[in-house]
Amino acid sequence: MLRIEPLTRRKTVGVCIAVLGVIAALVSGLSAAPPGTWRGELIMVAAVLCMSFYNV
Numbered sequence: 001m002l003r004i005e006p007l008t009r010r011k012t013v014g015v016c017i018a019v020l021g022v023i024a025a026l027v028s029g030l031s032a033a034p035p036g037t038w039r040g041e042l043i044m045v046a047a048v049l050c051m052s053f054y055n056v
Contacts, residue, residue, distance in 0.1 A: 026041060 022045075
């Protein structure tokens with residue numbers, strides 16, 4: 001996005017695998033979680049996105 005680091009197929013596949021793993025973990029554990037837990041999950045997802053953008 002910032003044209004700093006070229007996006008390759010290998011990086012794209014790695015990111016997709018990581019994102020699918022997080023989605024699978026959230027979906028499988030979200031049904032057993034107490035009400036209102038989604039707020040904490042949303043904060044963590046936002047923090048991860050900010051940190052990954054910062055690191056790149």
